[in-house]
Structures are given as C-alpha cells and as structure tokens.
Amino acid sequence: MRTCLILVGLALGTPLSGARAAAPEARFGGFGEYRVDASVPCLTDEQRAEIQARISAGIRTLRAENLLPPPAAQAVSFDWPVRLKAGLGDPGFHGISNFVDHDPGYPNAVQDYMCGTRTYDLSNGYNHQGTDVFSWPFGWYKMDHDQVEVVAAAPGTIVSKSDGNYDRDCSFTGSDWNAVYVVHADGSEAWYGHLKSGSLTPKAAGQTVSRGEYLGIVGSSGNSTGPHLHFEVYDAANHLIDPYAGPCNSSTPTTWWTSERPYYDSAINAIMTHDAPPVFPACPGEETLNQRTAFTPGETAYFAVYYRDQLSGQVSNYAVYDAANALVTRWSHSSPSPFYAASYWYWSLTLPTNRSNGWWRFQVTYLGTTYQRPFYVGDPTAVAGLPAAAGIRFIGGTPNPVASGASFEFELLARERVRLVLLDGEGRRVTTLSNGWFGSGAHHVSWDGRDAGGRAVAPGLYFARLEADRRAAITRKVVVAR
Ligand SMILES: [Zn+2]
Numbered sequence: 001m002r003t004c005l006i007l008v009g010l011a012l013g014t015p016l017s018g019a020r021a022a023a024p025e026a027r028f029g030g031f032g033e034y035r036v037d038a039s040v041p042c043l044t045d046e047q048r049a050e051i052q053a054r055i056s057a058g059i060r061t062l063r064a065e066n067l068l069p070p071p072a073a074q075a076v077s078f079d080w081p082v083r084l085k086a087g088l089g090d091p092g093f094h095g096i097s098n099f100v101d102h103d104p105g106y107p108n109a110v111q112d113y114m115c116g117t118r119t120y121d122l123s124n125g126y127n128h129q130g131t132d133v134f135s136w137p138f139g140w141y142k143m144d145h146d147q148v149e150v151v152a153a154a155p156g157t158i159v160s161k162s163d164g165n166y167d168r169d170c171s172f173t174g175s176d177w178n179a180v181y182v183v184h185a186d187g188s189e190a191w192y193g194h195l196k197s198g199s200l201t202p203k204a205a206g207q208t209v210s211r212g213e214y215l216g217i218v219g220s221s222g223n224s225t226g227p228h229l230h231f232e233v234y235d236a237a238n239h240l241i242d243p244y245a246g247p248c249n250s251s252t253p254t255t256w257w258t259s260e261r262p263y264y265d266s267a268i269n270a271i272m273t274h275d276a277p278p279v280f281p282a283c284p285g286e287e288t289l290n291q292r293t294a295f296t297p298g299e300t301a302y303f304a305v306y307y308r309d310q311l312s313g314q315v316s317n318y319a320v321y322d323a324a325n326a327l328v329t330r331w332s333h334s335s336p337s338p339f340y341a342a343s344y345w346y347w348s349l350t351l352p353t354n355r356s357n358g359w360w361r362f363q364v365t366y367l368g369t370t371y372q373r374p375f376y377v378g379d380p381t382a383v384a385g386l387p388a389a390a391g392i393r394f395i396g397g398t399p400n401p402v403a404s405g406a407s408f409e410f411e412l413l414a415r416e417r418v419r420l421v422l423l424d425g426e427g428r429r430v431t432t433l434s435n436g437w438f439g440s441g442a443h444h445v446s447w448d449g450r451d452a453g454g455r456a457v458a459p460g461l462y463f464a465r466l467e468a469d470r471r472a473a474i475t476r477k478v479v480v481a482r
C-alpha cells in the first residue's frame with residue numbers, strides 16, 4: 001500500500017485589521033489530510049506465495065519437533081495489534097487506511113466488510129487482503145522514535161519472521177517487508193507486516209508469544225510509502241479472514257476482535273501547540289513537528305488538532321484559557337468534507353500580553369470528549385530564576401505501579417541541563433536514568449526496572465527525582481509491584 005500526505009495549506013495570512021486592542025482571535029492557518037494512494041499492493045502475488053510456502057514449511061518443522069501443538073477447537077479473539085509506547089501521552093496514534101476487499105472483481109470493484117469502499121484493488125487482479133493500520137500523526141517521526149509498537153493480537157507461536165529489509169523505499173521496487181507470522185491455538189495465523197528494520201522481537205520460530213507481547217515497531221518496509229501495519233489473517237484451512245463482522249464480509253459470521261472498533265472510529269489523536277506549522281516532507285522524510293510548549297506573551301502560537309475518521313457535521317469546539325483559568329478566546333469548526341481517514345487543522349493566535357502568565361491550556365471538545373494540552377506563557381529568560389515548578393513540569397512515570405518498566409515524562413520551558421535519578425525509599429540513589437541537555441518541550445525517558453548494576457529492583461516504594469541546574473528538584477513517587 002502507498003500512502004501519502006496531501007497538504008492543502010490554506011494559510012490565510014490576512015493581517016488583523018482595525019484596532020489592535022480587539023479581543024484576541026484565532027485565525028485559521030491550514031489543513032492537511034493523509035490520503036491513501038492505493039496504486040501498489042502491500043504484497044505481490046509472488047511475495048504472498050513465498051510467505052505462505054515459508055509458513056507451511058515452518059509449521060511442518062515445528063510440528064515435527066513438537067514445538068507446535070495440532071490445532072484445537074478453540075475460538076481466537078484479537079486485541080488491537082498496535083499500542084503507543086509506554087509513557088507517551090497522546091490520546092490516539094493510528095488510523096485505518098484500508099480494510100479487506102471482498103469484491104473479487106477488479107479494478108475499481110471494491111467492497112469492505114461494511115459494503116463501503118475503504119479498501120482497494122488493482123488492475124492486475126490484486127484485492128487488498130489485510131487491514132492497514134497507519135501511525136498518525138507524524139508516522140515517520142513515530143517510526144524513527146520507536147513510538148508505535150506492534151503487539152501480538154492473540155497468543156500463539158511464531159512460525160516465521162523476516163527482518164533486515166529496507167524500510168524507507170518510497171518507490172515500488174517489489175522489495176520484501178519485515179514481518180512476524182504467528183499461529184494461534186486453533187491453527188489460524190496472523191501476519192504482522194511492514195515492520196521497522198531491526199525492531200523485531202528477538203524470539204525465534206517455535207517460541208510462543210502472549211497476548212499483547214511486543215513484536216516490533218510499526219514501519220514502512222516492503223511495498224509501502226508510509227509507516228503502517230498490514231495485519232492479515234487466515235483460518236486453519238488457510239482461508240483469508242477479515243476479522244471484522246459486517247454485512248459484506250462472508251469470511252466470518254462473527255467478529256474475531258475481542259472488542260471490535262466502529263467502522264468510523266472518529267476521535268482526536270493529538271492536540272498540540274507549535275511555534276510554526278508542522279512540516280510533512282515527501283516520503284521518507286521525517287516530519288518536523290515545530291512543537292513548542294513555552295511562549296512569550298505577544299508571540300504567535302499555532303494550535304493544531306489531529307483527527308482520525310473525521311466526518312462532515314462533527315463539530316469541534318476549541319478554547320484557550322490563561323493561567324487564571326479565564327477564557328482567552330474560543331472558536332468552533334466542522335469539516336466540510338464527507339470523510340478523512342486522517343486530517344489536521346490548525347489556527348494561529350497572537351498571545352495577548354495582558355493576561356495571567358503561567359500554564360495556559362488549549363482545549364477541544366469533539367464528540368463529547370474534551371482533550372487538553374497545557375502550554376506555558378511567560379518570560380522564558382526568567383526560567384532559571386523561577387522555582388522549579390514554574391520552569392519544569394514533571395508528569396512522572398507511567399505505568400505506576402511499575403511491573404517491568406516505565407517511561408518518565410517531563411516538559412521544559414527552555415533548553416537546560418537535566419538529571420533524572422531514581423531513589424529508593426531511604427533516599428539512596430538506585431540508578432541515574434538520564435543526565436544531559438534537553439530542549440524546550442516534552443521529553444520521555446524510559447526505565448527498564450533495573451538498578452545501576454542491571455538487577456531488577458525489588459518491589460516497593462521509590463522516588464524519581466528530576467533535577468535541573470541551580471534549581472530545586474521535583475520528586476514523584478514510583479511504586480514497583482511485580
Ligand atoms: Zn495492506
């Protein structure tokens with residue numbers, strides 16, 4: 001599958017006319033969408049045949065070695081096969097570009113499980129055979145920073161995998177993908193394709209994986225021009241299964257999902273503040289986020305919201321509040337287009353100079369859910385002289401309690417040197433998680449649950465302490481429970 005980002009930047013750069021004392025007003029800045037360009041298959045017929053032969057051989061070998069039990073009559077249910085890396089806070093991170101094509105005709109004869117057209121086929125007879133789940137927004141950034149993980153949708157045994165194939169090939173050259181193939185207890189199999197090179201689980205064929213276990217990072221290996229997971233399923237008789245239940249899906253009468261997501265899974269994936277519009281370069285360039293958390297009064301900030309499955313008529317109500325929780329400005333918007341698999345909209349606002357400084361918030365309410373993004377308005381040069389809480393926001397670690405690992409998130413108003421240490425209940429240093437310079441904005445530091453000597457720490461109470469030069473430290477409780 002090819003995907004590309006179509007940018008329709010409508011930078012309405014009209015200067016504000018009239019009195020400058022008018023109430024601050026957000027100005028529409030631009031819009032973009034992630035459009036599916038379905039001109040090549042995720043897999044060619046030759047590649048699919050080669051994979052099927054490899055899986056069959058793998059199954060035979062493992063059965064002969066008693067590493068794979070014979071199929072049992074046992075229903076398989078799938079959990080969602082992707083997740084955001086622990087500790088990241090965005091409310092969403094994916095979209096669906098293509099479902100399985102149930103119309104055997106071609107080309108331009110497509111029908112997804114709901115009798116819609118969210119799938120594709122090609123003139124050579126290819127009908128899309130999987131579910132494509134793409135990372136959104138900033139798919140390349142997410143891939144380069146290992147932010148979206150592919151996990152086992154159901155427990156099973158790895159029967160084959162391939163790694164080391166190039167993952168930034170933006171022209172269709174028929175290159176192979178990186179993938180993990182898992183057989184479940186009932187003999188059905190799931191293919192997890194397009195994984196990032198070098199990111200695959202170290203487990204080999206014959207080893208089992210549990211539900212939700214890490215398999216790799218969402219990547220763009222093989223025939224792909226944007227990071228996404230191609231999830232393809234077969235039953236024990238090797239019939240292609242579309243795991244969604246719907247009137248135009250004859251491959252299964254009931255859903256294979258533990259909790260099936262709606263056909264239009266409309267939601268906001270991210271809400272952000274920027275100092276310039278985000279930049280989406282051509283494949284395979286990593287996006288430039290231009291994300292910023294701290295602003296000076298009088299500066300222009302960009303407020304952006306990133307949607308999946310946005311439909312016309314769905315109203316978004318946006319608002320900006322100052323540090324005293326007083327409304328600065330609000331506006332609303334609804335998409336004029338029937339459907340976007342992924343879209344983003346942004347507005348610019350010159351931050352007024354006569355408001356309460358400190359942590360402001362950008363807020364959007366969409367389909368009954370309110371999403372918030374805090375940002376700082378004040379004098380960044382004064383950061384070093386401020387108490388720690390004014391210059392640094394230490395969100396702490398997630399998950400908490402910690403079982404095997406955690407990710408700590410903090411935000412800085414300006415570039416500075418930061419040390420993150422883990423202390424035990426008596427205040428003794430257990431390990432140093434990070435020590436170095438960080439720019440303004442949000443940062444994540446992961447911890448593998450081990451002390452400085454590499455040993456897993458004992459269950460109990462710990463403290464994560466974030467220290468910045470010349471200022472008081474901020475401490476957060478960490479509970480380790482194994
Ligand atoms: Zn696909």
